[in-house]
Amino acid sequence: MAEFLLVMAACVLLSVLCGLARVLRGPKDADRMMAVQLVGSGSIAVLLLLASAFGDAAAVDVALCLALVAAFASVAFALGLRQGAGE
Amino acid sequence: MSGAWLLDGVLLLAVPAIALASLLSRRVLPALAAFVAYGLLLALVWMRLGAPDVALTEAAVGGGVTGVLLIGAAARLLMPAAAAPPGWPLRLLTALLCLGVTAGLAVAVLALPEPAPTLAPQAAEQLAATQLGNPVAGVLLAFRAIDTLLEAVVLVIAVIGIWGMAPDGAWGGRPGPVQPRLADGSVALLAMLLPPVGIVFGIYLAWVGADAPGGAFQGGSILAAMWILAWLAGLVRPPRIDSLALRLLVVAGPALFMLVGLAGFVVADGFMAYPAAWTKPVILLVEAALTLSIAVALCLLVAGWPMRRARA
Amino acid sequence: MSVMLDLFSVLAVLGGCFFFVAGTLGLLRFPDTLSRLHALTKADNLGLGLIVLGLLPRAGSVLGGLKLVLAWALVLLAGAAVSQVIARLAGREGPAP
Amino acid sequence: MSIASAYGLLGAVLVGLGLYGVVLQAEPLRRILAFNLLGGGIFLLFGVMARRGAGAGFSGDPVPQAIVITGIVVAFAATALAVHLLLRLQAARDEPVPPEEPRA
Numbered sequence: 001m002a003e004f005l006l007v008m009a010a011c012v013l014l015s016v017l018c019g020l021a022r023v024l025r026g027p028k029d030a031d032r033m034m035a036v037q038l039v040g041s042g043s044i045a046v047l048l049l050l051a052s053a054f055g056d057a058a059a060v061d062v063a064l065c066l067a068l069v070a071a072f073a074s075v076a077f078a079l080g081l082r083q084g085a086g087e
Numbered sequence: 088m089s090g091a092w093l094l095d096g097v098l099l100l101a102v103p104a105i106a107l108a109s110l111l112s113r114r115v116l117p118a119l120a121a122f123v124a125y126g127l128l129l130a131l132v133w134m135r136l137g138a139p140d141v142a143l144t145e146a147a148v149g150g151g152v153t154g155v156l157l158i159g160a161a162a163r164l165l166m167p168a169a170a171a172p173p174g175w176p177l178r179l180l181t182a183l184l185c186l187g188v189t190a191g192l193a194v195a196v197l198a199l200p201e202p203a204p205t206l207a208p209q210a211a212e213q214l215a216a217t218q219l220g221n222p223v224a225g226v227l228l229a230f231r232a233i234d235t236l237l238e239a240v241v242l243v244i245a246v247i248g249i250w251g252m253a254p255d256g257a258w259g260g261r262p263g264p265v266q267p268r269l270a271d272g273s274v275a276l277l278a279m280l281l282p283p284v285g286i287v288f289g290i291y292l293a294w295v296g297a298d299a300p301g302g303a304f305q306g307g308s309i310l311a312a313m314w315i316l317a318w319l320a321g322l323v324r325p326p327r328i329d330s331l332a333l334r335l336l337v338v339a340g341p342a343l344f345m346l347v348g349l350a351g352f353v354v355a356d357g358f359m360a361y362p363a364a365w366t367k368p369v370i371l372l373v374e375a376a377l378t379l380s381i382a383v384a385l386c387l388l389v390a391g392w393p394m395r396r397a398r399a
Numbered sequence: 400m401s402v403m404l405d406l407f408s409v410l411a412v413l414g415g416c417f418f419f420v421a422g423t424l425g426l427l428r429f430p431d432t433l434s435r436l437h438a439l440t441k442a443d444n445l446g447l448g449l450i451v452l453g454l455l456p457r458a459g460s461v462l463g464g465l466k467l468v469l470a471w472a473l474v475l476l477a478g479a480a481v482s483q484v485i486a487r488l489a490g491r492e493g494p495a496p
Numbered sequence: 497m498s499i500a501s502a503y504g505l506l507g508a509v510l511v512g513l514g515l516y517g518v519v520l521q522a523e524p525l526r527r528i529l530a531f532n533l534l535g536g537g538i539f540l541l542f543g544v545m546a547r548r549g550a551g552a553g554f555s556g557d558p559v560p561q562a563i564v565i566t567g568i569v570v571a572f573a574a575t576a577l578a579v580h581l582l583l584r585l586q587a588a589r590d591e592p593v594p595p596e597e598p599r600a
Contacts, residue, residue: 001405006090008412010097012419012446013131017101019423022435023120024108030432030489032120034439037481038426039124041443041474042419043131045450046094048467049412050134052454053090058139058300060466061292065143065309066127067470068285069151071477072312073123075274076155078484079319080162081116095499103509106533110517115525122529129536136503136543137555144565145539148572153532156572157525160579164525164586173520181519189512196504196544205549206559222558223565231562238566245573252584277480284473304565381569388576392584 002053009049016042029081033074040070095135102128115161119154126150139300140223143292147308148385155315156389163264218367220298227302228370232359236348239341239377242384246337250328252392259329263390268321278320285313293378297367303340303374307381314386325390337387340380344373404456411453418446432489436482443478447471504544510537528578535571539564 019042022035044063051059105128109121126149133142172178210222210230217229227235250262268275293306317323326333347369351360361369418441425438451471458464514534521527542560549557 001408003090004409005412006094008416008450010090010093011416012450013094013097013101015416015420015423016442017097017104019426020101020105020108020121020124022426023117023124024112026117028432028489029116030485031426031435032117033481033485033488034426034435036120036124037478037485038422038439038442039127041447041478043127044470044474045415045419045447046131047134048450048454048470050094052457055459056139057463059134060463060470061295061300062130062134062139062142062146063470064288064466064473065146065292065305066130067473067477068281068288068309069146069312070127071277071281071473071481072151072285072316073154073158074477074481075277075316075484076158076319077120077123078274078481078488080158081488091499095502099502099506102506103513106510106513106536109533110513110521110530115523118526118529122532125533125536129540132503132506132540133543135499136540136547137550138543138546138561138564141539141543141561141564141568144568145536148568149532149536153572153575156576156579157529160525160583163583172522178520181516184519185512185516188515189508192508192511192541193505196501196508196541199501199504199545199548203545203548203557205551205557207549207551207554207557210558211553222554223561226558226562227565231559234563234566238570241570241573245577248577249580252580254587273480273483277477280476281473284469302565304569308569385572388573391580394587 005049005053009046009053012042012045012049033077033081036077037070037074040066040074044070098128098132098135102132116158119158119161122157123150123154126154140221140302140305143300143305144308147305147312151312152308152315152385152389155312155319159319159389216363216366217361217370219370221296221300221302223300224296224298224302224370224374228374229361229366232344232348235377236341236344236359239344239380242381242388243337243341246384246387249388249392253328254394257393257395259327260393260395261327262325262387262393263318264394266319266321275320275322278316278322282313282317285309285316289313289378289382293374296374297371303377303381307378308385310378310382311385311389314382315389318386318390325386328387328393333383336383337380340373340377343376347373408453408456411449415446415449415451415453418442418449422446433486436485436489440478440482444475447474498548500544500547503547504541507537507540507544510534510540513537524582525579528575528582531578532571532575535567539567542567 016038019035019038023032044066047059047063105121105125109118112118130142130146214225217225219225289306289309292301296302348359351358354362422438422442426435429435451467455464514530517530542564546556546560
């Protein structure tokens, strides 16, 4: 079971990282934000899978921390875009 | 454990790729987007290295707060028209130099002595005396407390340095640019809903830090992130920098830490030594004060220097 | 009973993984920003949601399970708010190419 | 090769990439960004030392881990100082005439 969860974690990570191509290609800043958002939720999924596979409770705390931080960074990004890229 | 190797392989390829993306992107915003993703992935790497304490710090400080600081600066900085990129000889030379550094480090990593030198057994042996369960907290607050003290002082000095940039008339005013109150419903709602959860989680991290991964830095930086979020949404204003309460909050942690350290001369064996019976309560007290001071200092480091003339 | 629970975990986690992959494909292949946003929210909400659902039987304690659900709730909340902003930005940056 | 060595090589690569950016980026903000990429690599090298020193029931040597935690926070303080210097310089360029002295 642990092995299965780890393979799933690798799949999620790989797929999310392919999505990062959008950070480079854009074409809009909105697309780039989406890719980062996807990396955020993908990393959380990977951490939760790791936590379950290894029975490591600390990984869940790290996942919660990432969830807060990703939300925080996305908001800052949105506000920064509104101020900066507008002109 | 082929599954674990698969995961490691993906991470090992992805992190340099995203660093490269951040370096090579033409505009600054995509570079910053890649940097935030880099911070998130490094947190995963730290988990794989068996260091959840560092993973928490890297996620909160390295990815989150640093990313937000840089995004805020990018929004305010007028980027100069792109200068002509340096010619290819210079680029080639730099690339060779960097390749050399990487190669040197790689050789050093591969040639590390076996068995690896470690202080883990000593830490394990002494940890019982601190009554803590988390070895990293033991190192931070007992065995190498002087490092942590100096590091807390560095934060205070950085705050003073940034305040020192205030223009003549603005000294004593509120730091940072005015954030317009968001009319936008969804983000304002998030800025109101997230901080209560984040504050509980930040205090939780600081509290469990004695026995589980977490601690003053991790908890403090989550608390700071929540205040910064509310500030960005225009829900709160930073206090004036001549406010005595604010200044006391910034120095409370390091000052208490130093006092405890000095008290060690009288009641224990020397500087930064804790009396045996009181070790854990003293450490928890210091950690609580440090959490508060670190949170306030991080907020002030992101907010910046006072810009507008202070009204007397 | 434990076999059934394991089977449930496997299926839910597989489903979550599928939605992540599908969301990424959508993000890469869909022609315009708004439909890409649609794909992203599926990965965020359903992908992570199914994975959390699958891991719940393995959580061990009620507190552990609550933490899993909290992580998902945070992502849902942030995703909902940020998607609004992204959509508005996409609209402001001009019609889709 | 152990997992720790593999991540050590990753750290070495990140240091090289970051250094390239610090040397060649034209915009100061991009340089600060590259400095942070470089820092991530150096911290990772510490993490590898910590991982190799696992023992006594710990998943890593706690001493380098603690040092990295303080290092991350100090790197943030340095970054904040640099970023605000940059913003202050721009503000100073915008108003070449120094603001009048407040009358005491």
